[in-house]
Amino acid sequence: MHIKNGKVRLKMALILWYLCLHLVCTNTEKFPTALTIKEDLDDLNIEEDAHDSDPEDMEVFYPTDKWQTLKPGQAVPAGSHVRLNLQTGQREAKLGEDEGLKLKYWTDGKRQGMVNQNAASFTHQELKEALKKFKKEADDVSIKGSAQDEESVQARFRSMDELKKDMEALDLLVETDVQIMRKLLSKLGSSNSTVDERVTALLDLEYLVHQVDNAQNLVSMGGLQLLTDALNNTDVRLQESAAFVLGSAVSGNPAVQVEAFEGGALHKLLTLLATPRQMSVKKKVLFALACLLRHFPFAQSRFVRHGGVQVLGELFQANGAEALRVRIVTLLYDMITEKELISQHGADDPPGSAHEERLRQYAEVPLLPMLAEQGWCSLVPELLDSPEHDWREKALRALLTMVPRCQTLYQQNPKLITSLSDLQKQYQELALTEENLGEEDGYFKEILALVDSLVGKMHEATMGVDILHYQNS
Template sequence: MSHWAGLLSAAAKVNLLLLLVSVVFSWPSQSDRVPEFALTKIEESDTKGDSGKEPVTEDDADPEDLEVFYPTRQWQTIRPGQAVPAGSHVRLNLQTGEREAKLPDSEHGKSEATDERRRKRLGKVDVDSNSFTSQELKKALAKMKESEKAERKAHEEEVRKKFRPIEQLKEEFEKLNVKMETDYEIMVKLISKFNSSTSTLEEKVAALYDLEYYVHQVDNAKDFLSMGGLRLVIEGLNSSEAALKEHTAFVLGAALSSNPKVQIEAIEGGALQKLLVILATEQPLPVKKKALFALSSMLRHFPYAQQQFLKLGGLQVLRSLFRQKGTEPLHVRVVTLLYDLMVEKMVLEDSQHGDHTQEKIQQYQQVRLVPAVLEQDWCVVVSNLLAVPEHDTREKVLKTVAVLMAFCRERFRGDPALGSTLGLLRSEYEELAAQEQREGDKDGYFRELLGSINTIIQELR
């Protein structure tokens, strides 16, 4: 020591003394030395104080008594009483004798943008999320909850401004005498408007238009009957106004659909005769379309009405439509009606389901539809429709021809035009079916039509 004392100045002696003191206090951490004689250690390793007793941890101390040290990427001095976050790097500065700390070197690679997002997400605390103490986390979470409550309260206030309370709405509705109306009440008002002498033509048509929507339902149609609405629309079929005829027939057809009770009341009220008059006389096409719709609704699944239809010459009336100009759109509708009536009877006769069905069969046996079809030469009328270009129409006509085959076979065989038409159709649908198959549709629409054509050709040989 005397040799070193002779060579060093007074200032050097002081520095040497500080060095020795630092070595004594940091002897367990000599392996953590860094340049400039700075001693670095992990704070968790410092488990005992100078007195040899267990130090008071941050969890044991009162959180209000601890001042948290927030490390950065630069060395900062640790003031007495400050709690250093776990995982921080700590060193003793030999020049000043003060302890310093900073974030671990492994964090240097993280971007400032990431740090900024983390600080914003965690209540703007300028500390890495991995270095939080439990008290800091609790404080940060408390701030977040307070912020969420404030945002939720602001949102609720905004919603309250846009919408009025239900109690206020009820009061306003009561002042306006607004209430929900039932279908029955609505139909009563519509019938009253249609029947009122003060209503204009436009108002009556509008009332009928709305009525058609309601009477589609079976229960509403029955109510419509009980309140006298059916009688009014049947009378409206005699109107001199084409618009009223059209819409009364539309309402009548909607009420008749699949509703036996209304069907019985309608035929007893003379609706069948009035509809046949419209179809037999000169009327605008929209009027005849709606009249044919109402007639179809009356006849389907109602053998008594079908009997009366034949007795009144209804089949001749439909046949006459094929001789009238401008009625072409009705032709396929008529053929479809005939097809449905014939199939309906055939299906019922083939079924065996008890006494109720036997009674129905007896009723249908009195409907002499097929003889009337043959007498009026419907075989030719139907087959001629195969020349139309629409595939949908051809499909319906082919089905009707197949049903009539048992009765019209000889008539079909004697019709050279039918044979030529079937040959052209087969060539056309062979090509279309082949195209379907190339596209991966083995059981397509055109293949089905081709099958129907081939079956008819085979039966005519």
């Protein structure tokens, strides 16, 4: 009976020891820990799936090929051999058959990471190696992407060397204005050129001579003589085009104005206006004359002395010249106001200045006396009969500038007085309409002011005559 009970106790002790050993082994196993390396490789973030524990429990055991004593709660890498030393009662562990650690790398889009399949944690060296690997892969991807971007750019754009070659080729084809003008003048002066070719050359020249330098180059290349020859040609298109180029070349270019005047341009233009020509030709000639005389008092004085005012008067009254009348009046008005503005501006200039010389030259232009003498005091008012507001405006401005010489003749012109009265009523209504539309300073109000001013000046003269007559009586 005692022997039987002893066997039972021995079996129970063996079973209890086996269960304790199983529990010890089971409690020492941990689940693998995953390491996630986020996009910023400079910052290391470790996320552990282990349960919260004391710092002591997080100490990692590094097994070798020999048995080592485990501390309480110390983590053991998976795959290690663990035993219970019955003599000391301590747990011991060593490397298993698989002595190497298995590190598994993974990627998910831009994210990448590493998993230690055997260990519960990582050593510092393992983390450094992992970071080096990730950085190297990132640099490789960056270099590869940069290479692809560069290839894409090269496919869409040409290299600098190719562009330089293209520019060199273009330089061989680009011509300067001077070179173009030489070719055009050569074509204009060639006897082998057709009329159409010469007209085309003149129109191309007109575009170029608007620039001051090109106009002066035209003179140095002998272009003015070619223009004079074209003006003498019997072909109407050549005459028109030559006058057009001449006007554009001298416009606002004093140096070319002087050269053209000394080359006889004024005499030639006046001759064309005074002789029978088509009105289209005279229109371009009048344009060239106006450009030649503007701000050129010496040429203006010669114009007056050589019968220019008389030539314009005859053209003003010529049949079919209605379209030229407003241009003629505008030219005369510009010359009058130009002289007045220069006189007002230079009143305080010291003696011997350049402006004083200009004043002297303008003083030699007796334009107003010549206009009054040749009947312009009666010719200009005829423009007031035009239905064009622009014509009326220019006529009113010219009449106002001519008041000092034409005031008495204005008062003796019943047609002018009637026209001014009618215009005053008409523009009062038009100005009122503008004002109702919210235009306080409208165009018609401006014309009304011109009419009122002219009527006022005529009324002042009448009052002065009446006062003088009363005093004498």
